[in-house]
Amino acid sequence: MVENIGLSTNRTLNPNYQIVNTTPEEVSDNNRTYCKQRFNFTAMKDKPYTEPELKRNETHESRNPKLTKSQRVLAEHWFIExxxxxxxxxxxxxRVKNSKGMNKFTDAKLKEKNAISELESLKSLLEEGWNPFNEESNINLRKTIVSITIPESINLYKNFLLEENLRRKTLQTYESKLKYFGEYYPLLKVNQVTNQKISDFLKFQRTDKKWSSKTYNAAHQIINALFTYLLNANYVTENPVKGVVRLKGNTTPSDLHKVIKDEHFKLIRDYLAINDKFTEFFVTAIYYTCIRPKELRQLKLKMVDLSNNKIVVPSEISKNKRTGTIPITPMFKEYLKQFNLDSFPKENYLFSSASSIGGSDKVGENTPYYRFMSCLKKLNLDGEGYTLYSVKHTSNVARYLGGWSLAEIMAVNRHGSISQTETYLRELNKFIEFNDKEVPL
Structure with missing residues (x-):
């Protein structure tokens, strides 16, 4: 059975083809030329098929002279060939035959109406490139010719994001920007989107909604991610956002997840040590392991191997979907002793609900984030561009300045390339003194 790909409006064709061989069962390379010659390409008029016809075969029952015209129609075996x-x-x-559902009617007029509809639908499908023998080709055809609207693509992408288990706040940011995009182009197909149309949308929002450069660039990034998803899913052949220029403004990528200044990091650690031991542990764990906050929330005690001084992050919770191993440094191991982790069931979570350690339920999705931001606010540091990811950036800069090689930093962060690691060191020039350095001769 070949599913109807719906290339035309209000089509109900769902062919179930009976294939009748009129050529040898296998056409070899040697006799292909012969087959081409005996096939009447002229009759096809540059199409790979002959015109479909509705055939009405008599049956033993239909030959009964006592039948009315309507009864004879119902008794005949109809098919498209x-x-x-x-x-x-x-x-x-x-040769291709289709008779599915055509001979089950109890009303002759309905049988004829359905058959004509099936025939016209099949003709339209074939004209648009549908192939009765190649479903993979039909899937690509559905995506390139039928395509989907922008709102439909946004729904698909939102489902994809939900499977990625992003933070609720991140999802809300994506949804708000994509909602505007879908409302601006409610009927536009994704394969009709050009960089000019995206520019028009962004410029309108910039003017009408008074978007800042930061909001404009965030929307640019989110729409780019949408079309990257559509490109990978073969709904589009190129990403139109690539030709749309981001705005220059006061906010640059380096304004997010800034490396925490030494004096600020000391203030944060001292405050948490007195007022919020749970968040202090969470921040310390990020600093010593470079495990992502989302992964840390899902870490179970069985993944923390104190005997062999390592933490294993399994693929099911890892961002890159690959199992990774992180060393437990001597200082971090000494720090962990205070929690007596071996006394808890191994299936329990390192960071659990109710802001406790070693519980059966993992800590809430946004709990560490909100508690860390609350700390920053108490210390009047909430305007510095610091986030939980800043702790990871801070750790990477400290490692580099402490003599770690880029390869070692890449390994502990479980990055796929050196260039990815270098993004964590983008503020390194702020921490390096060149005054005492001589240029080798």
């Missing part, structure tokens, strides 16, 4: 050629599949002049 045509011939199709696909040389890539070694098919030449292949």
């Amino acid at each position: 045509y011939k199709y050629t696909d040389l890539s599949l070694n098919l030449v002049n292949q």
Whole structure:
């Protein structure tokens, strides 16, 4: 059975084809030329198929002279027949028959109406490139010709993001920007989107909604991510956002997740040590392991191997979907002793609900984030551009300045490339003194 790909409006065709061979079962390379010659390409008029026809075969029952015209119509065996050629599949002049659902009617007029509708639907499908023998080709055809609207693509992408288990706040940011995009182009197909249309949308929002450069660039990034998803899913052949320029403004990528200044980091650690031991542990764990906050929330005690001084982050919770191993440094191991982790069930979580250690339920999705931001606010540091990811950036800069190589930093962060690691060191020039350095001769 070949599913209807719905290339035309209000089509109900769902062919179940009976294939009748009129050529040898396998057309070899040696006799393909012969098959081409005996096939009447002129009759096809540059199409790989002959015109579909509705055939009405008599049956033993339909030959009964006592039947009325309507009864005879119902007793006949009706089917649609045509011939199709696909040389890539070694098919030449292949006869195709479809009778599914055509002979089950109890009303002659309905049978005829349905048959005509089936015939016209099949003709339209074939004209638009549908292939009765190649479902993979039909799937691509559905995506390139039928395509989907921008709101439909946004719904698909939102489902994809939900499977990625992003933080609720991140999802809300994506949804708000994509909502504007879908409302601006409610009927536009994704394969009709150009960089000019995206520019028009962003410029309108900039003017009408008074978007700042930061909001404009955030929307640019989110729409770019949407079309990257659509490109990977074969709904589009290129990403139109690539030709749209971001705005220059006071906010640059380095304004997010800034490296925490030494004096500020000391203030944060001292405050948490007195007022919020749970968040202090969470921040310390990020600093010593460079495990992402989302991964840390899902870390179970069985993944913390104190005997072998390592933490294993399994693929099911890892951002890159690969199992990774992080060393437990001597200082971090000494720090962990105060929690007596071996006294808890191994299936329990390192960071659990109710802001406790070693509980059966993992800590809430946004709990560490909100508690860390609350700390920053108490210390009047909430305007410095610091986030939980800043702790990871701070750790990477400290490692580099402490003599770690880029390869070692890449390994502990479980990055896929050195260039990815270098993004964490983008503020390194602020921490390096050149005054005492001589240029080698």
